[in-house]
Amino acid sequence: MRPPDRAARGAGTEPAAGEPADGVFGAEELRILLVEDDPGDALLVEDTLIDTGLKHDVTWVRSLADAEPHLAAGPGPDCVILDLHLGDVRGLPVLRRVLEWAPGAAVVVLTGLAEAQAGMAAVAAGAQDYLAKGQLEPDGLGRAIRYAVQRRQVQQAVAALQAQRMRAQENARLEHGLLPRPRVGNPRLRAVTRYLPGRAHSLLGGDFYDVVETADGHVHVVVGDVAGHGPASAALGVSLRVAWRSLVLAGMRGGRLVELLEELLVAEHGGAEMFVTLTTVTLPPGERVARVLRAGHHGFFLHAPGEVALVEPPGGLAVGMVPGLGDWREEEVRLPDGTSLVLFTDGLFEGQIDPEGRRLDLTGLVRIAREHCHHPPEDFVGAVLADVEAASADHGGLADDVAVVHVGWDGP
Incomplete structure (x- = not known):
């Protein structure tokens, strides 16, 4: 589902000042899922995304129920831009549901101007970053998405390395017994x-x-x-x-x-x-x-x-x-x-x-x-x-x- 009277749009024209060009993530588009129940806020995020210079493909949904098919099916989005206040579901339960459905996706949380504490709590709970809706601008949004995806990739690499080390240690213990x-x-x-x-x-x-x-x-x-x-x-x-x-x-x-x-x-x-x-x-x-x-x-x-x-x-x-x-x-x-x-x-x-x-x-x-x-x-x-x-x-x-x-x- 898209914002009223808007067609799906992809990459912007020029990179934002001081930021790397599109190639920072390679030739492929970043798959972005925007979960936002307010059409006006969704339109603002899409307009700002266009001006970031990121090569992207964005899909907008209004609710967690609409988001689930996009999150649960592979390959899933590279980044989820998530409003923490979606109808009957509000706060960290929204984030936890998204992380359950798409554990490999980076998540950037959208908060109100007076909700810095909620944003930090979301990061502690597994999001990679948070942004205040009232302060959205291309440089900040582009930087947040880039760093969120990169942090998630690093976290997954570290987790895989740790799992490999644990398997090696377990193999050593089993080898001694077998x-x-x-x-x-x-x-x-x-x-x-x-x-x-x-x-x-x-x-x-x-x-x-x-x-x-x-x-x-x-x-x-x-x-x-x-x-x-x-x-x-x-x-x-x-x-x-x-x-x-x-x-x-x-x-x-x-x-x-x-x-x-x-x-x-x-x-x-x-x-x-x-x-x-x-x-x-x-x-x-x-x-x-x-x-x-x-x-x-x-x-x-x-x-x-x-x-x-x-x-x-x-x-x-x-x-x-x-x-x-x-x-x-x-x-x-x-x-x-x-x-x-x-x-x-x-x-x-x-x-x-x-x-x-x-x-x-x-x-x-x-x-x-x-x-x-x-x-x-x-x-x-x-x-x-x-x-x-x-x-x-x-x-x-x-x-x-x-x-x-x-x-x-x-x-x-």
Whole structure:
């Protein structure tokens, strides 16, 4: 809606004295929304805007109800010129409603000559500036709009930087919990661990791993994947990883250990649906076997010099999938001399590799692993990860987080 007998008008002729020219905000017009219920005051603001020299496009509305569609729909205005007295809604509630609908817009408040206190209160509540209607002139209005938009941009940049720092700090805390150092003293054990976050995840996900040696010389390994992404999944992954290590060090083994992890998961999330897939491995010292338990998790690799094989021993349900009905048992897998296990989460093979949406899948991952099977453990893991990332690079990169543990004994 426009003031009576006025057509929509854009940029003025010359910049105001002492002010930068139109190009201060680039070639595009400033989108200005004027919220003013008095047609005479609206006409005054529009006339003054023309004389500021700002390149602009102004839309006038009479009420908050008329303003809402302009504020709530993208991209929204760059600046809102707002009268604080609109019919039945007056004062700071008007401003709060505008900031709720358009948190990214700069706001310049219009006040009466005797309302300086109200203007300052509006700035404290989130507006970028205020002007008295009776003292409107081109220099002041143009300067107020320029600085309001610039201040809002700076505020948003500072907020984004602060959020980025907080995410980095949270990542560091989660990384300490999700990605521990292997607790192993036996020099014969070789363990290589890696973790890569998936694309567009500002926080680590719920993938976790751990490697720990108990007093009897047995080495225990877990790799797990919490359903979902974000802080809740990551926090649950930390809880389960810490609980797993504590239970192992306390002597708990096999299916009973997984049952206790499920009890913890259910207690943490109550009635919320949440499940975890995991694989645990126990390596007895001096034996050519691995005791493997799978809970809803995919298979793993056996890696020997010049050979890689995908192994999928019998397994049970994912932890928490149907609480109380899981039947988890350890299976023995032979480990000839020089053979290691390679455990990983599904992010390693779920990345998209062509425009049709085809994914690498386990078959493609086996092919990549076999191309590097002659490498020693550290180089093997690095080469496989590099090839998987390269295969999905043109289609957004890794779709999910990836945890990898390559573990085995040195010597006969």
